[in-house]
Amino acid sequence: MTATQSNADVAETRNPPGAGPAEAEGALKAIYQRRAVRAYTDEPVPREEIEQLLEAAIHAPSAVNLQPWGFVVIQDRETLTRYAEEGKMLLLGDPPTEEVVESGFSGNDWLRQMAASADFAIFHGAPALVVIYATSSGGTQDCFLAAENLMLAAWTLGLGTCPVGLALPLFNRKEVKADLNVPSDWVAALPITVGWPAGETPPTTRRPAQIVAWR
Numbered sequence: 001m002t003a004t005q006s007n008a009d010v011a012e013t014r015n016p017p018g019a020g021p022a023e024a025e026g027a028l029k030a031i032y033q034r035r036a037v038r039a040y041t042d043e044p045v046p047r048e049e050i051e052q053l054l055e056a057a058i059h060a061p062s063a064v065n066l067q068p069w070g071f072v073v074i075q076d077r078e079t080l081t082r083y084a085e086e087g088k089m090l091l092l093g094d095p096p097t098e099e100v101v102e103s104g105f106s107g108n109d110w111l112r113q114m115a116a117s118a119d120f121a122i123f124h125g126a127p128a129l130v131v132i133y134a135t136s137s138g139g140t141q142d143c144f145l146a147a148e149n150l151m152l153a154a155w156t157l158g159l160g161t162c163p164v165g166l167a168l169p170l171f172n173r174k175e176v177k178a179d180l181n182v183p184s185d186w187v188a189a190l191p192i193t194v195g196w197p198a199g200e201t202p203p204t205t206r207r208p209a210q211i212v213a214w215r
């Protein structure tokens with residue numbers, strides 16, 4: 001991409017010529033250097049940057065190009081703090097709520113212990129959160145592709161991200177959806193924290209690809 005081309009211009013290009021060496025290197029760097037970032041500075045993320053992330057997200061592939069995603073962006077500190085507390089209390093609730101059971105988090109002692117810790121911060125203190133909702137049944141896997149696009153685009157801007165599956169029960173609550181103008185039949189696919197990383201995040205390890213057939 002040249003300095004004068006916007007992301008939208010790039011996406012509109014017909015018969016894209018394919019990646020040259022510089023593009024290929026940049027794309028691979030984003031894939032290999034993205035990290036789940038769990039420490040952020042307090043600096044807010046400008047609206048323009050968030051818009052760029054959403055633009056990247058919606059360029060993900062989707063089955064029959066259904067684009068079954070909807071987004072909630074939360075940057076208001078008070079709202080983030082309130083939801084962080086609510087998300088934590090949901091994980092600790094006994095008996096577990098329907099949303100916690102549906103997320104598969106009930107009866108997990110390790111998880112309860114982690115959530116009970118005084119320094120547990122479900123959104124890692126990030127100044128922004130994007131929640132991707134599936135707008136149709138079966139749309140969740142398309143939303144995951146959108147999520148990866150968003151996280152890779154964030155890396156190109158120097159922003160850190162972390163998927164937060166632990167907040168799924170929260171964003172699937174009837175009351176929370178109503179509070180956020182989310183239609184009741186949408187399903188939270190993945191909340192993602194966004195912010196400027198505080199320090200470096202070391203890479204995590206990967207097992208080699210398990211190739212069980214190559215015929």
Ligand SMILES: Cc1cc2nc3c(=O)[nH]c(=O)nc-3n(C[C@H](O)[C@H](O)[C@H](O)COP(=O)(O)O)c2cc1C
Pocket residue numbers: 034035036037038162163164165166167190203204
């Ligand atoms: C669907 C999904 C849910 C996740 N949920 C959480 C979460 O609730 N909290 C968290 O800190 N990290 C969460 N992660 C981040 C993973 O722990 C992280 O991606 C993994 O450890 C690999 O590290 P890396 O992303 O830095 O390569 C989640 C990742 C995925 C894909």
